[in-house]
Amino acid sequence: MTGNAIEIDRLTKTYAAVGGEPPKTALDGVDLTVRAGAIFGLLGPNGAGKSTLINILAGLVMKTSGKVRIWGFDQDVNPRQSRASIGVMPQELNMDPFFTPRQSLEVQAGLYGVPKRERRTDEILETIGLTDKASAYARNLSGGMRRRLLLGKALVHRPHVLVLDEPTAGVDIELRKMLWRNVRRLNEEDGMTIILTTHYLEEAQEMCDEIAIVDRGRIVAQDSTQNLVGRLDAKALVVTPQEDTPIGELPGLPEGVEMSRRPAGAVALTYRRGEVTAGQLLDIVRAAGISVADVRSEEPNLEDAFLALTSHADEETSGEAGAAA
Numbered sequence: 001m002t003g004n005a006i007e008i009d010r011l012t013k014t015y016a017a018v019g020g021e022p023p024k025t026a027l028d029g030v031d032l033t034v035r036a037g038a039i040f041g042l043l044g045p046n047g048a049g050k051s052t053l054i055n056i057l058a059g060l061v062m063k064t065s066g067k068v069r070i071w072g073f074d075q076d077v078n079p080r081q082s083r084a085s086i087g088v089m090p091q092e093l094n095m096d097p098f099f100t101p102r103q104s105l106e107v108q109a110g111l112y113g114v115p116k117r118e119r120r121t122d123e124i125l126e127t128i129g130l131t132d133k134a135s136a137y138a139r140n141l142s143g144g145m146r147r148r149l150l151l152g153k154a155l156v157h158r159p160h161v162l163v164l165d166e167p168t169a170g171v172d173i174e175l176r177k178m179l180w181r182n183v184r185r186l187n188e189e190d191g192m193t194i195i196l197t198t199h200y201l202e203e204a205q206e207m208c209d210e211i212a213i214v215d216r217g218r219i220v221a222q223d224s225t226q227n228l229v230g231r232l233d234a235k236a237l238v239v240t241p242q243e244d245t246p247i248g249e250l251p252g253l254p255e256g257v258e259m260s261r262r263p264a265g266a267v268a269l270t271y272r273r274g275e276v277t278a279g280q281l282l283d284i285v286r287a288a289g290i291s292v293a294d295v296r297s298e299e300p301n302l303e304d305a306f307l308a309l310t311s312h313a314d315e316e317t318s319g320e321a322g323a324a325a
């Protein structure tokens with residue numbers, strides 16, 4: 001497919017009231033598209049609605065309203081085809097302790113209606129590095145092995161779209177590397193579209209070519225990783241003055257340059273690339289009679305972008321959110 005792997009229009013989910021708790025709106029009008037062939041990151045603070053979104057894609061949670069299309073198939077119109085187009089590696093490790101990895105993969109393939117001759121159980125066992133544990137009971141597998149088995153189960157029906165919900169939460173470095181190697185290979189060699197949630201921003205920055213940030217049930221940003229990082233106040237020049245020339249006001253700062261205070265009398269001047277240069281800012285500082293003791297430049301990263309978009313500082317004090325980048 002050359003178009004979009006996922007198209008979501010005005011998706012809402014309200015969980016019904018339970019035990020004195022009011023109803024909870026977990027998704028509030030989400031519009032989201034994921035390009036076929038992308039490695040797409042879904043980021044957001046705890047409780048933002050990421051799992052709800054993924055579980056709706058997986059067909060595990062019923063949406064309240066809105067449209068979901070997976071690989072071109074509308075979930076309401078073609079539920080079987082849309083379900084067959086997606087594989088989900090869930091967060092939790094619940095699996096039947098009396099199944100071996102081989103049996104688990106076979107049962108899963110059966111559930112998806114994959115004919116026996118088309119099953120790729122050995123190949124998947126090899127991919128997830130469980131060939132020598134193929135006949136061990138799941139209860140005897142380590143946490144890392146169980147997680148790999150969950151990945152294997154998500155692959156039995158050769159889905160076009162693979163969704164990974166926090167795949168590397170709490171796993172060791174070896175397993176994390178192995179998972180990412182597999183994900184990259186599935187994306188590059190098999191052309192699989194990958195959607196993942198992670199709390200590790202560095203990982204998202206490294207792995208994903210596109211990212212959506214979810215906050216309180218809404219998408220607050222969706223862009224290429226590069227643009228997302230670059231579109232916030234792109235750089236900050238941190239200037240520390242000599243003690244005898246503290247920095248007060250800085251007349252002549254161009255519009256769009258923000259000044260925020262740092263420890264030891266320093267200030268951070270946040271500016272956008274292309275609009276002004278560090279040299280011009282330093283000239284303005286010197287023209288204000290300030291002797292510069294130290295100057296350094298800060299590059300933004302995904303964490304800055306994330307914090308600026310989800311910090312909610314705008315509710316209390318307007319305009320502070322992006323100033324620390």
Ligand SMILES: Nc1ncnc2c1ncn2[C@@H]1O[C@H](COP(=O)(O)OP(=O)(O)OP(=O)(O)O)[C@@H](O)[C@H]1O
Pocket residue numbers: 015016024025026044045046047048049050051052053
């Ligand atoms: N079954 C449920 N019944 C009622 N409320 C729920 C249910 N599942 C989730 N919620 C609520 O919906 C909101 C979104 O939860 P969700 O699990 O989708 O967030 P998340 O972004 O995946 O968070 P985390 O990163 O902690 O997994 C939260 O306020 C949560 O308490």
